[in-house]
Amino acid sequence: MSTFDPDALECLAAIIEEGGFERAAQRLSITQSAVSQRLRALEAQVGTVLIVRSRPLKPTPAGQLMLKHAKMQRLLRADLEKDLKELAPSSTGNGREEERISVAINADSIATWALPALNGLAQGGLPIEIITDDQEFTHEWLREGQVLGCVTSLGQALRGCKMEALGSMGYVVVAQAAYAAAHCPKGLNAHNFHKLPFVAFNRKDHLQHGFVEQAFELPRVMLKQLFVPSSEGQVRAVRAGWGVSVLPELSVHELIASGELVNLAPRHRLEVALYWHCWNLSSDVLDALSSALRSAAAQNLLQAKA
Numbered sequence: 001m002s003t004f005d006p007d008a009l010e011c012l013a014a015i016i017e018e019g020g021f022e023r024a025a026q027r028l029s030i031t032q033s034a035v036s037q038r039l040r041a042l043e044a045q046v047g048t049v050l051i052v053r054s055r056p057l058k059p060t061p062a063g064q065l066m067l068k069h070a071k072m073q074r075l076l077r078a079d080l081e082k083d084l085k086e087l088a089p090s091s092t093g094n095g096r097e098e099e100r101i102s103v104a105i106n107a108d109s110i111a112t113w114a115l116p117a118l119n120g121l122a123q124g125g126l127p128i129e130i131i132t133d134d135q136e137f138t139h140e141w142l143r144e145g146q147v148l149g150c151v152t153s154l155g156q157a158l159r160g161c162k163m164e165a166l167g168s169m170g171y172v173v174v175a176q177a178a179y180a181a182a183h184c185p186k187g188l189n190a191h192n193f194h195k196l197p198f199v200a201f202n203r204k205d206h207l208q209h210g211f212v213e214q215a216f217e218l219p220r221v222m223l224k225q226l227f228v229p230s231s232e233g234q235v236r237a238v239r240a241g242w243g244v245s246v247l248p249e250l251s252v253h254e255l256i257a258s259g260e261l262v263n264l265a266p267r268h269r270l271e272v273a274l275y276w277h278c279w280n281l282s283s284d285v286l287d288a289l290s291s292a293l294r295s296a297a298a299q300n301l302l303q304a305k306a
Contacts, residue, residue: 004045009070011038012050012059016067016146017100019056042066059144068145074101075148078126078285100127101285104142104150106135107201108169109274111231112250114151117296121288134204135272142277149278149289162280166293167301168271170249172256173211173264179241180262188244188264190216197224197243199234207270211246215268246270250300271302 014024015035025032043050050063059067078101105114110132122128131141139152142161157163173188175196184192193216198208205227212221226242228234235252238245244264255261276293278286 004042004066004069005038006073008038008042008045009066009073011035012042012063012066013070015039015051015057016059016063017102064145071102071145071148072279072281075279075281075283075285079283082284100129101289102129102131102141102147103289104131104133104138104147104152106138106151106153106274107132107231108135108248108251109151112169112248113296113300114293117292118289121292126285126288134201135274136206137204139277148286149276151274151276151293153272153274154277155273155275158277160280161277163275163277164290164294165304166274166276166297167303168273170302171207171211171246171270171272172249172252172266173215173244173246173268174238174252174256174261175244175264176239176241177259177262179243180264184244184264187266188212188215190218194222194224197226199237199243199245200225200227201231201234202227202229207246207272211268211270214270215265274301 052058135153138150139154141147142150
């Protein structure tokens with residue numbers, strides 16, 4: 001098997017991660033011409049095109065494989081860095097800024113339980129990059145080789161990866177107290193949901209529909225929606241009286257307890273099972289990430305009864 005130039009691999013990764021040659025050059029502190037030369041040399045060695053020159057730039061299937069290889073090399077270097085620090089605690093390491101350890105985590109988990117789980121690793125110097133997406137789509141980042149692990153609602157292991165159940169995120173439908181009193185004083189029901197605006201994360205967010213369909217046993221519903229692409233932003237929008245929203249119980253339970261928000265359907269809760277997927281490799285860094293997320297999930301997510 002050919003040995004690939006690590007600088008060329010990092011160049012490929014930078015182009016894809018930064019979305020272009022110019023930004024890749026800035027990140028790597030080289031000229032744009034040098035970026036193009038390294039990519040051409042790598043494509044010549046592999047024998048095929050690695051990037052589709054479109055807007056946005058996209059890796060070809062071969063490019064996805066090479067990107068995954070580049071990420072694996074980063075992981076190996078991160079493991080080595082960790083081992084060397086244990087042997088020589090005073091060592092500051094020579095890790096490069098661009099060698100990020102990337103994971104994809106859904107926005108609601110980032111806003112509630114997942115970020116604190118990674119405190120120790122980040123404070124210990126691990127160059128973590130968190131990519132956010134809807135829980136139904138985070139696994140696509142792993143499938144394409146752009147991250148080494150993901151928190152997702154997909155309950156089936158991906159090829160070459162291992163998977164473990166983390167628990168379930170509980171969702172409730174809420175509104176600001178004054179808004180609820182004015183627009184739905186008796187709560188949300190099958191007869192008034194279509195009149196109320198729902199604050200959703202983005203157009204890929206199906207939680208709002210899923211909650212209403214499950215709660216009121218309806219096959220398919222149409223909702224009036226507003227979009228706020230931030231979990232924290234959704235909470236702020238609801239507190240400001242924009243409408244109602246299906247939000248993580250973890251993020252709103254204190255606001256419900258204080259009376260600022262009202263649970264509009266207290267007999268109903270939507271539970272979304274979450275899973276951790278990561279490459280099936282022997283790695284101290286991967287093990288540390290898995291352990292941190294597993295421990296935090298056990299403390300914060302709903303666990304299946306034994």
